[in-house]
Amino acid sequence: MKRWLVPALIVGTVSHASEDIADKYPASLLYDKPVEVIPGVYSAIGATAPPTFENAGHNNNLSFIVTGEGVVVINGGAAYGLAKALHEEIRAVTDQPVRLVFNENGQGHAVLGNNYWAEQGVPIVAHVDAAAEVADYGGSILEAMKRYNGSQADGTVLQGPTETFEEEYIVEMGAFRIEARYLGPAHSPGDIVIWLPRQSLVISGDMAFHERMLPIFEHTYTADWLETWDAEFEALGATYVIPGHGHPTNMDQVRRYTKGYLEYLRAQIGAHLEAGGGLAEAYYVDQSPYAHLDTFEELATKNAGRVFEQMEFE
Template sequence: MFRITTAFATLVAFAAIPAFADEDIADQYPGSVLYEKPVEVIPDVWSAIGATAPPTYENAGHNNNLSFIVTGEGVIVVNAGANAKLAQALHDEIKAVTDQPVKLVINENGQGHAMLGNSYWIDQGVEVLAHVDAAHEFEEYSAQIYDGMTRYARENAEGTVPMGPTRTFEDKEVITLGGKTIEVLYSGPAHSPGDIQVWLPEDGLMIAGDMAFHNRIPPIFEDTCTSCWIETWETVFAPIGATYVIPGHGYPTNMAQVEDHTIGYLKHLRGEVGKLLDEGGTLEDAYYVDQSPYAHHDTFEELATKNAGQVFTEMEFE
């Protein structure tokens, strides 16, 4: 189908190396607000890999993956970035790769690091696409999301104006550009409202958004349904049969790896919480359930305890 690039092989090898404390991982691209310089994952598909730490001043909020597809007739960007400066930095990198114009930006969900950069792209005359649920989520919480970003990003927040997408879809949108077919999919409930995936069927590559995590454990929010996430993965997402995956967070890899780091983690945590519930345990007990098989993953210290409490609250009423 395609040749695997040296960059992709290097990323896969790097992904197998145990990570150290999240906040101690140095910025990988000091000359830019981007955390890492974009790499070509497969021919014509690039991704600027974000930090596996939470959003901070040091990473300017670039803690998710900002990807772009060079089609021959234009560029499609996946994720607008957490602020206008990140969006502009990504655009500068795109211009260094190709003189093709950016034709479309796709928001992977309604979170800040997917949508707060929209204003930059809209000012460039670029359309922005998102799932209807993601658009509603951002509309409801955009002020709160923006305020949170300004607190950690400080001067890097300058020029950012909260804007939702310019158009939405519900189930699937197929884009044909430059002879390349790109399917924007809503597979079902997962990490957060309106999570979507970008599928390149001819290449066997999935830009998975927050359906998939790698190298770090996922945060479980108050409105995250972990049982729904598992069901969506097993009945819709996995059967697509992607060979290569650019996750929402973490390095590009394959389906087996992101399944272990995402669904493997959710199933483990639900199993431990389920045992606790069977024994009559309390919410306070849930914070201490065994999550040690995933303790070497980034964001474990920040998220494990909170995740256990959220899953207990969810499972208590199942």
């Protein structure tokens, strides 16, 4: 009898990905081969590490849904070649054509492979704010990818989404009702989730993290993210979560490492502010309960500084 990935993770503890593993799938530009999470829903789990030549920029999850009437892809990938590699894996699973691509936000690993999909004649859908990010910053995002990816960037040109939406974009295809939803401000402009209500599975994008530390950008407003989480994301009641980074899991895990981390860091910074502390010391507030997460060393002090700068004026 066939076994799928998620049930084992639902009852288990958090699984840790290693940054020391350069590539789990040497035969492909993909960091790892796609796995079937639940029937019809697949994800190629990226490295929980910064983008590098060794992982070809595949440090997020590239997912696809085989509906019976076509394939829906979530994330364009970080480069033309990475999108092509994902398509090869899709073709190994099904002869159904790819009919739609969603960009989970406007970051490079979500959009830089768009031109491959556009060449295939596939519509590319994103939130209006994500499309604006690509329009405003896409050139610099592309150049940054070329610097780390070298020859693996070949063929990549900037391609924005071909369709946009503001609140939701719903597709009925085969056995699936696929709801792309903008829930509110979260990690980055235009973050969306893909909700499959019949399967109780959410492809959360960067709304939810668990195996790697979440990054707080200049435009990441943590109070708003927490409000969106409580008011909208929890309300989905998802059984299964494919996060933006890391292995498929459940709500308990992403709640612990996303909402829990944001609340913890804000409490630490709040106490520091009440004690009259400044920015220089704020970088070093205690974050040891999260030190086991991948990218902790790269992100913890930056996160603390940005939360201090936000909370100083709240």
